[in-house]
Amino acid sequence: MYLHYGIYLVGSEALHLDQLAAAILKENKSFEVNVHLAKRLPLPAENEQTRPRIDLIVFLMDLRSQHSVETVKASLPYVDVNFFLGKVCFLAVGGKAVKHQSVEMYTLKQLADSYSSPLISAELESPDRRCVTARRLLQLLKVAAGLVPGVSALALSSLIRP
Amino acid sequence: RGPPHRPAEQPVPGTTSPPSRAARPGNHLSPSGPGKRTASLSYPGTSGWRISELITRGPRGNWFNMEHVTSAARAEIKQRGVCFANTDATPAVVKTGKRQTPFRQSSAIRKIPRTDLPVENAEQIAALLQKQWRLYHLTPLYRFSYTMLKKYSNELSVFIATEQKRGVAIEVGIELASKAKFSMLAGLRATENDPEAVSIQITTKTSVHQAVAEKVVWSGWMCCVDGDLGFLESLPVEFICLPLLFANGPETVTTMVGEWLQKTFDCYISAFPISSENLTWMAAMWANCFSDSVHRVMELEWSVPPVQLTISLSIHPEDAKALWDSIHEDEDEITIDEVELFMSCLHSHFYRHFGVRLAATQLVKVSTAVASAHCDGKLKLFNSKHIDHVLPFLTELAFHQIQYQPRLCNSLD
Numbered sequence: 001m002y003l004h005y006g007i008y009l010v011g012s013e014a015l016h017l018d019q020l021a022a023a024i025l026k027e028n029k030s031f032e033v034n035v036h037l038a039k040r041l042p043l044p045a046e047n048e049q050t051r052p053r054i055d056l057i058v059f060l061m062d063l064r065s066q067h068s069v070e071t072v073k074a075s076l077p078y079v080d081v082n083f084f085l086g087k088v089c090f091l092a093v094g095g096k097a098v099k100h101q102s103v104e105m106y107t108l109k110q111l112a113d114s115y116s117s118p119l120i121s122a123e124l125e126s127p128d129r130r131c132v133t134a135r136r137l138l139q140l141l142k143v144a145a146g147l148v149p150g151v152s153a154l155a156l157s158s159l160i161r162p
Numbered sequence: 163r164g165p166p167h168r169p170a171e172q173p174v175p176g177t178t179s180p181p182s183r184a185a186r187p188g189n190h191l192s193p194s195g196p197g198k199r200t201a202s203l204s205y206p207g208t209s210g211w212r213i214s215e216l217i218t219r220g221p222r223g224n225w226f227n228m229e230h231v232t233s234a235a236r237a238e239i240k241q242r243g244v245c246f247a248n249t250d251a252t253p254a255v256v257k258t259g260k261r262q263t264p265f266r267q268s269s270a271i272r273k274i275p276r277t278d279l280p281v282e283n284a285e286q287i288a289a290l291l292q293k294q295w296r297l298y299h300l301t302p303l304y305r306f307s308y309t310m311l312k313k314y315s316n317e318l319s320v321f322i323a324t325e326q327k328r329g330v331a332i333e334v335g336i337e338l339a340s341k342a343k344f345s346m347l348a349g350l351r352a353t354e355n356d357p358e359a360v361s362i363q364i365t366t367k368t369s370v371h372q373a374v375a376e377k378v379v380w381s382g383w384m385c386c387v388d389g390d391l392g393f394l395e396s397l398p399v400e401f402i403c404l405p406l407l408f409a410n411g412p413e414t415v416t417t418m419v420g421e422w423l424q425k426t427f428d429c430y431i432s433a434f435p436i437s438s439e440n441l442t443w444m445a446a447m448w449a450n451c452f453s454d455s456v457h458r459v460m461e462l463e464w465s466v467p468p469v470q471l472t473i474s475l476s477i478h479p480e481d482a483k484a485l486w487d488s489i490h491e492d493e494d495e496i497t498i499d500e501v502e503l504f505m506s507c508l509h510s511h512f513y514r515h516f517g518v519r520l521a522a523t524q525l526v527k528v529s530t531a532v533a534s535a536h537c538d539g540k541l542k543l544f545n546s547k548h549i550d551h552v553l554p555f556l557t558e559l560a561f562h563q564i565q566y567q568p569r570l571c572n573s574l575d
Contacts, residue, residue: 012522064524065524066521067522099435099437099537100437100438100524103439104265104268105265106265106268
């Protein structure tokens, strides 16, 4: 049986999710990964039966756009509670340029803490930064899918509890 | 046998229980309803669930299912203060208690300064208006003395003369020597703890029609208005903190003055970009002070980088004031909720009429009758009466940057 592990990237289209997806697929790994993109949740109900397995959900938020944060906040209620035990991760993009920031990092951190999930700051502009972020997400995916012996998603999430 | 059986709590929808921070000791038997006992794992952070149960019931795309979580586990979650989203659309957001995060929250409430005090030094302050100023951060100056202003003037003049000889041009057509002048700028401090503002002017003598006239080539001023008391008092005696530097004139002269200041007073000058969030604060604060004398439209400008588009919206000042009055309650303070509500009203109005979602764009410029600010750090003051509405806020931003986000760039941009 050939297992593909699924990672979902949820965020507005301005964030160029496809570039990050390409970076994830390009990485060397010992397992197969399917990357799915979504602008918001809930996913359309038509493909409910044939939906592949979801191991990690990554919510991307742009510090420069209040709208992306609102979209993610509206999508979070549609996630099953079991995902928050280490299978959800928040990504904060755009923290480098001060002059266009309209959302504070503090608010994003509050949001991530309230859902007990990690918040990663990432820069998706240049290919190397995308590579680094892709590698980090793949590491999280490995733990979330149960591929790392001795470390479970729950153990990882307990490390960031307040 | 185990510890006495505790009744499971029923979670009440819509409320959040206070977080319990007491760490549970290692192995324990958790209560789980009459007759059922489940063993728990030994490391803290879990709440008596069985790990195997969770892994076998791993998510396979069921988005609306909370049956996997047993009622006992739900009670545990509730007790710990974590409440995950229910299946209905309204989420129950949890408050996990105060936690030291590395990110600092900028203040949610800002005071409105009083403007009924008479303006001292009206003529010099009037000279500051109507000019496009470029903002810079200035770290505290070492051994700056108000009695040696004449000496500083001479030194700066000499420095500029040597730079001119080296070939650095000030302005096209200027060959004669230029002179610098330092002077005190009274009337710009809010409290006794603020140091007096200092103004610098660089003039050159030009010969026009056989007469020698002085022309101001570059002017700048440094000030600190209502600075952070704790920081000012913690500074050693030799330092004077004037965190804002305003400059008007050619970039080359700004660089020269900056170099001289950095060398003489061991300070550091860096650029002052204003974030979109702070620009929205300015829009709200300036809509608050409505001036009958100057009739100037309120203009907001947004930029959409991917499409190279700039969206500009002009609002009649009375409409802006009416909208703000309907939101604003407290006479002395402005809260962040009022500011956000103000902006979201403008966003939804724009969306309704033009279909463009401004929340996904970036605010770059705010212009009202009081002042106009650009995100690159450019400022223009229009009204000397309302100067107290602008400068304390900028000083607060400057102090915030010094204390929490020092950014060391290697050039003036």
